[in-house]
Amino acid sequence: MNRFASIFSALLIVTLASIAFAQQPVGTSKVNGPELFPLEDLRPGMKGTARTVFSGSETQEFNVEILGVLPGFPNPRQSAIIGKLSGSNVEKTGVFAGMSGSPVYIDGKIVGAIAFSFPFSKEPIAGITPIKHMIDIFNKGAENERAKPREPRPVSFAQLAGTDWKPDLPKPAVSSVSLLAPVTAGSPLMPLIGQQMTPIATPLVFSGISQESLSMFAPQLMASGMLPVSGVGGSAAITPLAEVTNNTFPPGSSISVQLVRGDYSLAAAGTVTMRDGDRIYAFGHPFLSLGASDMPMTESSVVTVIANMNNSFKLAVPGQMVGSIAQDRATGIYGLLSRAPKMIPVKVNLHTSRDKTETYSYEVVSDSFLTPILLNITVFNTITSSERVLGESTIAVKGQIKVKGQEAIQIDRRFSANNSPFQAAGSIAGPVASLLTSGFDDVQLDGITLDISSSEMKYAGTLERITLDRTEVRRGEKVEVQAYVRTESGKQFVQRIPVQIPEDAALGQLLVFVGDGGALQEGSPAKAFVPQDLSQLVRAINTVKKSDRLYVKLFRITAGAVIGTSELPSLPPSMVATLNSDRTSGGYTPTVLSPVYEMELPPAEFVISGQQLIAIDVVR
Numbered sequence: 339m340n341r342f343a344s345i346f347s348a349l350l351i352v353t354l355a356s357i358a359f360a361q362q363p364v365g366t367s368k369v370n371g372p373e374l375f376p377l378e379d380l381r382p383g384m385k386g387t388a389r390t391v392f393s394g395s396e397t398q399e400f401n402v403e404i405l406g407v408l409p410g411f412p413n414p415r416q417s418a419i420i421g422k423l424s425g426s427n428v429e430k431t432g433v434f435a436g437m438s439g440s441p442v443y444i445d446g447k448i449v450g451a452i453a454f455s456f457p458f459s460k461e462p463i464a465g466i467t468p469i470k471h472m473i474d475i476f477n478k479g480a481e482n483e484r485a486k487p488r489e490p491r492p493v494s495f496a497q498l499a500g501t502d503w504k505p506d507l508p509k510p511a512v513s514s515v516s517l518l519a520p521v522t523a524g525s526p527l528m529p530l531i532g533q534q535m536t537p538i539a540t541p542l543v544f545s546g547i548s549q550e551s552l553s554m555f556a557p558q559l560m561a562s563g564m565l566p567v568s569g570v571g572g573s574a575a576i577t578p579l580a581e582v583t584n585n586t587f588p589p590g591s592s593i594s595v596q597l598v599r600g601d602y603s604l605a606a607a608g609t610v611t612m613r614d615g616d617r618i619y620a621f622g623h624p625f626l627s628l629g630a631s632d633m634p635m636t637e638s639s640v641v642t643v644i645a646n647m648n649n650s651f652k653l654a655v656p657g658q659m660v661g662s663i664a665q666d667r668a669t670g671i672y673g674l675l676s677r678a679p680k681m682i683p684v685k686v687n688l689h690t691s692r693d694k695t696e697t698y699s700y701e702v703v704s705d706s707f708l709t710p711i712l713l714n715i716t717v718f719n720t721i722t723s724s725e726r727v728l729g730e731s732t733i734a735v736k737g738q739i740k741v742k743g744q745e746a747i748q749i750d751r752r753f754s755a756n757n758s759p760f761q762a763a764g765s766i767a768g769p770v771a772s773l774l775t776s777g778f779d780d781v782q783l784d785g786i787t788l789d790i791s792s793s794e795m796k797y798a799g800t801l802e803r804i805t806l807d808r809t810e811v812r813r814g815e816k817v818e819v820q821a822y823v824r825t826e827s828g829k830q831f832v833q834r835i836p837v838q839i840p841e842d843a844a845l846g847q848l849l850v851f852v853g854d855g856g857a858l859q860e861g862s863p864a865k866a867f868v869p870q871d872l873s874q875l876v877r878a879i880n881t882v883k884k885s886d887r888l889y890v891k892l893f894r895i896t897a898g899a900v901i902g903t904s905e906l907p908s909l910p911p912s913m914v915a916t917l918n919s920d921r922t923s924g925g926y927t928p929t930v931l932s933p934v935y936e937m938e939l940p941p942a943e944f945v946i947s948g949q950q951l952i953a954i955d956v957v958r
Contacts, residue, residue, distance in 0.1 A: 372443065372446060372447055372448045372589075372612075373446070373447045373448070374447060374448055374469055374470060375443075375444050375445070375447035375448060375449045375469075377407065377417060377419075377468045377470065380404055380407055380419060380444075380449070381404065382404055382405055382406050383403070383404065384403070384404040384444055385401065385402070385403055385404075385444070386401075386402045386403075386404070386421075386442055386443050386444035386445075386449060387399050387400065387401060387402060387442070387443050388400055388401075388402050388423070388440050388441060388442045388443070388452060388590075389440060389441055389443075389589060389590025390437055390440040390452075390590050390592075390609050391590065391591060391592045391609070391639075391640045391652075392427050392431075392640065392642075392643050393640055393641070393642055393643070394639055394640060395591065395592065395637070395638075395639045395640070397588065397589070397590035397591055398427060398590075399425075400423060400424065400425030400427060400428045401423065401424040401425050402421045402422070402423055402424075402442050402466075403421060403422045403424070404419065404420075404421050404444075405420040405421060405422055405463070406419075406420050407419050407420070408420060408465075408535075411465075411535070412454075412537075412623075412668070413668060416468075416471055416668075416669070417468060417471070418453075418454060418465040418466065418467065418535070419442075419449065419450060419465070419466035419467075419468060420463065420464075420465060420466070421442065421452075421463070421464055421465075421466050422461065422462065422463050422464075423452075423462040423463070423464055424462070427643075428462045429462065430645050431462075431643045431645045431650040432455075432459070432462045432645075432650055433452070433455035433459075433462050433463075433464045433538060433650075434538075434643050434644075434645075434646075434650035434651055434652060435538060435539040435540065435541050435650070435651035435652060436538075436540070436541075436592075436607045436608060436609070436640075436643070436651060436652025436654060437452055437464075437538055437608075437609060437652070438451070438452065438453055438537070438538045438540060438608045438609060438620075438621045438622055438623060439451045439452070439453070439593070439608045439609035439610060439611045439619075439620040439621045439622050439670065440452040440590060440609045440611070441469075441589045441590055441609075441610075441611045441612060442466050448469050448589075448611075448612060449466060449468070449469065450466040450467050450468040450469045450471075450472070450611075450622065451466065451467045451469065451472060451609075451611040451619075451620075451621070451622030451670065452464045452465075452466055452538070452609075452622060453465055453466065453467040453537060453538060453621065453622030453623040453670070454466075454467075454535045454536060454537055454538060454623070455535070455536065455538050456535055456536075457536065464538075465535050466622070467622035467623065467669050467670065469611065469612065469619075471669045472611065472612075472619050472622065472669045472670045473619065475667050475668060475669045475670075476617075476619070476665055476667070476672040490776060490777040490778060490868055490869055490870070491775060491776060491777045491868070492867070492868050493772055493776070493867060493868070493869060493875060493878065498768065498769060498772055498878065498879055498882045537623035537624070538623070539651075540606045540607075540608060540621070540625060541606070541651055542597070542604055542605070542606045543603075543604070543605055543606070543607075543654075544602075544603070544604050545602065545603040545604075546601055546602040546603060546719070547602060547604075547715060547716070547719050548719060548722070548723070550722075550727065551715060551718060551719040551722060552715075554718075555711075555714065555715050555718075575599070575600070576599055576600045576699075576700070576701055577658060577659055578659075578678075579659055579660070579661075579676065579678045580637075580658035580659060580660050582616075582660050582661070582675045582676050586613075586637070586660055586675065587610045587613050587618055587637070587660070587675075588610070588613070589610055589611065589612055589613065590609060590610065591609070591610045591637070592607055592608075592609060592610075592637070592638045592639065592640050592652075592654055593607070593608055593609065593610050593618070593620050593635065593636070593637070593638060593673075594606065594607050594608075594635075594636045594637070594638040594654060594656040594657075595608070595625060595633050595634070595635065595636075595663055595671065596633060596634040596635075596636055596656060596659070596703075597633060597702065597703050597708060597712060598700055598701065598702050598703070598712055598716065599634065599656070599681075599700065599701055600684075600698075600699050600700030600701055601698045601699055601700045602698070602700045602716050602719070603656070603700075604712065605636070605638075605654075605656045606625060607638055607640075607652055607654035607656075608620050608621045608625075608671075609621075611670065616661075616674055616675040616676060616677075617672065617673070617674060617675075618635065618661065618672070618673035618674070618675065619670055619671075619672060620670055620671050620673065621670040621671045622669065622670045623668075623669070623670060624666055624667060624668055624669075624670070624671075625663075625666045625671050626666060626708075627666060627667070627668070628666040628705065628707070628708075629665065629666065629667065630664070630665055631663055631664065631665060631666045631703075631705065632662055632663070632664070632679040632680055632703065632704060632705075633662060633663040633679055633703050633705075634659045634662060634663075634679050634681070634703075635659065635660060635661040635662050635663050635673040635674075635675075636656045636657055636658060636659045636660065637656075637657040637658050637660060638654045638655060638656050638657050639654065639655050639657060640652055640653065640654050640655075641653040641654070641655060659678070660675055660676070661673050661674050661675040661676055661677050661678075662674060662677050662678065662679035663679075664677075679703070679704075680704050680782065681701035681702065681703060681704065682701060682702050682703075682704050682709065682783045682784075682785065682786065683699070683700075683701050683784075683785045683786070684698075684699070684700050684701065684702060684713070684716070684785070684786045684787075684788075685697065685698070685699050685785070685786070685787050685788070686698045686699075686717065686720050686788045686789075686790060687788070687789045687790070688720055688721065688724060688790050688792070689789070689790065689791040689792065690724045690725060690792055691725060691792050691793050691794045694724075696724060698716075698720050700716065702716070704774070704782070704783060705774070706771075706774040706775045709770060709771075709774055709783075710767040710768075710770050710771035710774070711767070713763070713766050713767050713770055713786070714763045714764065714766075714767040715763075717762065717763040717766050717767075717788070717790075718759050718760065718762075718763035720790070721733065721759040721762060721763070721790060721792060722759055724792075725759070725792045725794070726794060727759065729756065729794075730754075730755070730756055730794070730795070730796035731754075731755075731758045731759070731792060731793060731794050731795070731796065732752065732753065732754040732758060732792070732793040732795060732796060732797050732945070733752070733753050733754075733758040733759060733761070733762040733790065733791070733792050733793075734751070734752045734753075734790070734791040734792075735749055735750075735751045735752070735753075735762050735765060735766070735788060735789075735790050736749060736750050736751075736788070736789045736790075737749045737786065737787045737788035737789055738786075738787055739766075739769065739770065739773075739783060739785075739786050740783065740784040740785045740786070740787075741773065741781070741782070741783060741784070741872070741876060742780075742782040742783075742784050743780070743782075743872075744872060744873060744876045745876060745877075745880070747769060747773075747876060747879050747880055748880055749765070749766065749769075749788065750884065751765045751884065751885075751886060752884075752886035752941060752945055753765075753886070753945070754796050754797045754798040754886075754944070754945040755796070755798065762790065766786070766788065769879050770783070770786075772875070772879065773875065773876075773879075776869065776872065776875055778869075778871070778872045778875075780872060781872060796826070797943060797944045797945060798825070798826060798944060798945045798946075798947070799823040799824060799825045799826075799831075799944040799945070799946045799947075800823065800824055800946070800947055800948045801821055801822070801823055801852065801853065801854070801888070801946055801947065801948030801949065801950055802822050802823065802824050802830075802948070803822045803950060804819055804820065804821050804822070804850070804852045804950040804952055805819070805820045805822075805952075806818070806819060806820075806850070806952060806954060807820070809953075809954060809955060810954070810955045810956075810957050811839050811954060811955070811956060811957070812839070812956070812957060812958070813839055813840070813841050813842070813843050813956060814838070814839060814840075814841045815838070815839055816836050816837065816838045816839070817836075817837050817839065817954065818834055818835065818836055818837075819834075819835040819836075819837055819850060819852060819890065819952075820832050820833075820834055820835075821833045821834075821835060821852055821888065821946075821950075823942075823944065823946050825944060833888070833939075833942065835852070835888075835890055835939065837850070837890055837892070837935070837937065838935075839892075839935075839956060840892075840934060840935055843892075843894075843934060843935075843956050844894060844896075844956070845956050845957065845958065846894070846955070846956060847894075847895065847953055847954070847955055847956075848892050848893065848894055848934060848953070848954050848955075848956055849892070849893040849894075849895070849931065849951055849952070849953055850890070850891075850892060850951070850952050850953070850954055851889075851890070851891040851892075851893065851949065851950075851951050852888060852889070852890055852949065852950050852951075852952075853888065853889060853948060853949025853950065854885050854886070854887065854888060854889070854946060854947045854948065854949065855882075855883030855884040855885045855886075855887060855889055855938075856883065856885035856947070857947070857948070857949040858883050858889050858891060858949070859882065859883045883938075884938075884941075885947070886941055886945045886946075887938065887939055887940070887941045887942065887945075887946070888939045888942075888946055889936065889937065889938055889939065890935075890936070890937045890939065891933060891935065891936045891937075892933070892934040892935040892936075893931040893932065893933055893934060894931070894932050894934050895931060895932075896931075896932045
């Protein structure tokens with residue numbers, strides 16, 4: 339009886355343990371990876387194997403022979419293992435773009451990830467990042483970087499109002515050699531490019547973006563370390579987070595990092611090095627060196643590997659999203675399964691010059707550096723996919739940018755020039771860049787909705803002169819300003835503007851300014867400010883003057899000051915003396931013109947530019 343009870347108890351324990359394991363959430367369970375092979379135990383001549391995907395989604399094995407170890411490469415206190423690859427597939431393709439992260443094993447223990455290559459090498463010789471380097475760099479608590487408070491940054495009104503937005507590029511431009519790892523343009527190392535061991539290139543595949551659009555934005559993309567490829571891959575639908583199983587991301591499987599998905603798609607393919615529970619290690623070298631990041635991590639299938647005389651590369655199609663890339667650092671990328679990234683939904687309604695409406699829906703990653711660039715490209719491509727790229731056109735952009743916990747930023751801009759699509763795209767990228775680089779840690783964009791109307795005609799005029807119906811006026815009376823505008827064809831028209839003098843206007847001379855919003859903003863003494871909170875920045879963006887319409891502003895010649903974004907007109911002498919005292923310095927901008935009245939005119943048929951100033955006397 340005792341023997342039976344012992345057997346029954348043992349079976350009961352096994353059964354309960356099995357049930358507990360089955361009920362444990364998939365993706366958070368500990369999946370024990372292979373044992374690590376110590377770097378110091380490697381010797382030249384050792385034989386091992388590696389895994390990657392050459393076609394479909396199944397991994398295939400090939401051989402690796404260790405040739406040696408390079409200490410101090412690519413960074414101090416790091417090493418790179420040199421190995422020679424062999425096997426029917428790699429002898430055909432060599433080290434190819436998309437192989438980054440392929441795990442290497444010796445005696446069943448993981449050595450590291452294939453990550454480097456020698457361009458133009460006659461043999462498939464690769465550099466391998468030791469697995470310990472990949473694990474150590476992601477175990478330093480850097481995942482919480484985003485939670486650290488940051489200092490707010492100065493914001494320029496010219497930046498908020500500008501339409502020729504340009505990114506603040508952290509890297510020098512790279513050479514345009516297709517699919518090769520970047521080398522600084524003009525570098526003395528250019529002639530020695532074949533003698534360098536460089537990170538295996540990770541081509542970013544743009545789907546839905548024309549080659550012409552990529553060519554126009556190539557300097558921005560290459561300067562940020564990206565090597566754009568148009569159409570070499572499939573698009574990725576907007577899908578919810580898929581269920582994670584124990585078969586998700588086995589070592590050697592193909593992985594895609596998505597920056598844009600939907601009607602437009604931008605993804606980079608690489609290889610999974612190791613899965614440890616819900617943690618994924620891949621690439622073996624940086625993707626874009628973003629540090630802490632939040633990008634969709636998806637499974638992918640490989641159509642084929644294109645064997646190329648220059649550099650072979652992988653054709654991959656993104657699949658289901660199963661998590662997010664949390665870090666992008668010197669020794670690879672680090673992802674977490676079952677965690678959805680925060681994406682920014684974008685919807686664009688394009689009303690073409692042929693009375694058709696086309697709708698584009700997509701999502702972009704939320705990143706202070708990448709998001710403005712991606713918006714710049716996608717909005718530009720949306721316009722030029724149906725309208726002309728070069729030549730005269732008029733583009734009107736209306737919509738809003740939703741900011742969590744804040745009032746929506748309203749977009750209402752119009753451009754009539756030879757480069758209207760560029761200006762229209764920049765008018766969206768500019769304010770988004772200001773928000774994401776503001777230094778506030780609570781910035782979350784909940785969506786961008788745009789209505790864009792296009793015409794293949796140019797409707798632009800120049801303000802030539804202004805006149806008044808009289809030179810003297812009493813308080814509270816109205817004076818008529820006549821603005822003479824001439825179009826490029828030589829046609830002249832007059833816009834009559836009634837202006838009421840304030841009841842409390844001081845006696846004496848007033849200056850009447852009439853001009854476009856850009857000119858008024860440029861002439862303002864408030865050039866830049868440091869926002870105290872996100873609300874102040876949002877208000878400043880919403881009050882930026884519009885460059886497609888006229889403004890009327892009355893000034894009085896008297897001392898004033900600008901503090902932050904606020905104009906303090908007609909200050910009493912005691913206040914001016916306090917600001918200018920020996921005990922006070924800085925914190926304000928003195929002015930000699932104090933604003934009395936301002937009016938924004940509704941947009942006219944033409945986009946009017948220019949400015950004029952005239953004086954009027956206020957009498958009893």
